[in-house]
Amino acid sequence: xxxNNMTIECFNSENIGSYVKPFRxxxxxxxxxxxxxxxxxxxxILKQGYYCNFSCIYCECGLDSQFKNQKxxxxxxxxxxxxxxxxxxxxxxxxxxTMSGMTEPTLYPKFGKxxxxxxxxxxxxxxxxxxxxFTNGYKLDFKNLNKIDKIFVKLDVGTEEMFQRFxxxxxxxxxxxxxxxxxxxxxxxxxxxxxxxxxxxxxxxNYIKLIKQINPDEIQLYTLxxxxxxxxxxxxxxxxxxxxxxxxxxxxxxxxxxIYTNPxxxxxxxxx
Ligand code: SF4
Numbered sequence: 329x330x331x332n333n334m335t336i337e338c339f340n341s342e343n344i345g346s347y348v349k350p351f352r353x354x355x356x357x358x359x360x361x362x363x364x365x366x367x368x369x370x371x372x373i374l375k376q377g378y379y380c381n382f383s384c385i386y387c388e389c390g391l392d393s394q395f396k397n398q399k400x401x402x403x404x405x406x407x408x409x410x411x412x413x414x415x416x417x418x419x420x421x422x423x424x425x426t427m428s429g430m431t432e433p434t435l436y437p438k439f440g441k442x443x444x445x446x447x448x449x450x451x452x453x454x455x456x457x458x459x460x461x462f463t464n465g466y467k468l469d470f471k472n473l474n475k476i477d478k479i480f481v482k483l484d485v486g487t488e489e490m491f492q493r494f495x496x497x498x499x500x501x502x503x504x505x506x507x508x509x510x511x512x513x514x515x516x517x518x519x520x521x522x523x524x525x526x527x528x529x530x531x532x533x534n535y536i537k538l539i540k541q542i543n544p545d546e547i548q549l550y551t552l553x554x555x556x557x558x559x560x561x562x563x564x565x566x567x568x569x570x571x572x573x574x575x576x577x578x579x580x581x582x583x584x585x586x587i588y589t590n591p592x593x594x595x596x597x598x599x600x
Contacts, residue, residue: 354372354411355371355372355373355375355403355407355408355411355412356369356370356371356372356408356411356412356414356415357369357370357372358370359420359421359422359423362423362424362426363588364480364548364588365423365424365426365460365478366423366424367421367422367423367424368422368423368424368425368426368428368460369412369415369416369422369424369425369426370426370427370428371408371412371425371426371427371428371433371442371446372403372430373402373403373408373427373430373431373433373435373436373442374400374401374402374403374430374431375401375402375403375407376398376399376400376401377398377399377400377401378396378398378400378430378431379400379431379435380431380432380435380464380498381432381435381464381466381497381498381499381500382432382464382466382495382496382497382498382500383495383496383497383498384484384494384495384496385493385494385495385496385526385556385557385560385562386520386522386552386556386560386562387556387557388553388554388556389430389431402436402437405438405441405442405445408442408445408446409445409449412425412445412446412449413449413453416449416450416452416453416454416457417453422454422457423457423458424457424458424459424460424478425446425450425454425457425458425459425460426459426460426461426462427442427446427459427460427461427462427476428460428461428462432463432464432466433461433462433463434461434463434466434467434468434470435466435467439467439470440470440471440472443470443472443473443475443476444472444475446459447459447472447475447476458477458478459475459476459477459478460476460477460478460479460480461476461478461479461480462480462482462518463479463480463481463482464481464482464495464500464505465481465482465483465504465505465508465509465514466499466500466504466505466508467508468481468508468509468511468512468514469508469511469512473512474513478516479512479514479515479516480516480517480518480548481505481509481514481516481517481518482495482517482518482519482520483505483509483517483518483519483535483538483539483542484519484520484521484528484535485502485528485531485534485535486531486532486533486534486535486536486537486538487502487531487534488501488502488503490528490530490531490534491505493526494526494527494528494531506538506541506542509542510541510542514544515544515545515546516544516545516546516547516548517539517542517544517546517547517548517583518547518548518550519535519547519548519549519550520549520550520551520552521549521551521565521570521573522551522552522562522563522564522565523562523563523564523565523569524560524561524562524563525561526560526561526562527561527562527563529565532573532576536576536577536580536581539577539580539581539583540580540581543581543582543583544583545583545584546583546584546585546586547577547581547583547584547585547586548585548586548587548588549570549573549574549577549585549586549587549588550570550587550588550589551564551565551569551570551589552564553589567587567589570587570589571587574587
């Protein structure tokens with residue numbers, strides 16, 4: 329499989345994690361071409377091993393089993409600082425500095441300090457570049473969270489039962505996630521919907537009820553785009569099916585809804 333030809337037909341267990349592996353070698357990686365954030369310079373907190381507080385059945389990182397024998401080691405703040413400083417001072421084109429992927433960034437033991445570090449370096453070297461966070465909503469009560477310009481929170485379900493089956497949290501509950509989202513005043517939600525016996529589409533009506541409660545400014549809808557664990561019965565939605573979901577959300581809420589589909593554009597692989 330060539331990265332620049334990756335399509336939904338490429339799904340198979342051999343490809344799991346293939347798109348993230350090249351990015352894992354350094355605390356700062358990219359910039360990569362992001363569907364949402366253009367040239368996105370990524371911050372990677374994991375130096376060795378893998379742990380996420382969720383184990384989503386569609387997780388494209390697919391790292392739980394691959395790294396199970398490795399001790400978990402986070403990058404030191406000083407390592408992230410050196411990497412980020414070097415890249416921001418280099419004058420290359422960077423549209424966003426993003427804490428994302430590969431695990432849940434708020435699991436970083438010094439996440440509050442990481443926010444300060446990233447925003448301070450941004451202010452010094454690239455003051456017009458926004459910062460972003462992709463999170464599953466595990467912990468959003470950091471006092472300085474509002475220093476981050478764009479926060480995208482994952483929400484794929486409407487009931488605790490589906491949350492346990494689909495996102496498979498090791499620690500956390502749906503209730504905790506909703507409380508964290510509402511308390512943090514986060515206004516952008518990203519949601520994946522998939523068909524199949526293990527999919528979450530049957531929970532869509534309950535999801536709408538939760539969305540009404542959260543009242544986000546924007547919802548980003550997508551479906552399976554990368555390789556996933558084949559032992560689950562999961563199938564991507566068509567664009568038309570995503571449009572039906574989008575219309576249903578718009579009918580019930582005031583949120584802007586955006587659909588994200590195939591990550592390949594102009595021969596490049598787009599992520600996030
Ligand atoms: S929260 Fe993200 S990294 Fe963690 S299991 Fe789910 S998809 Fe994978």
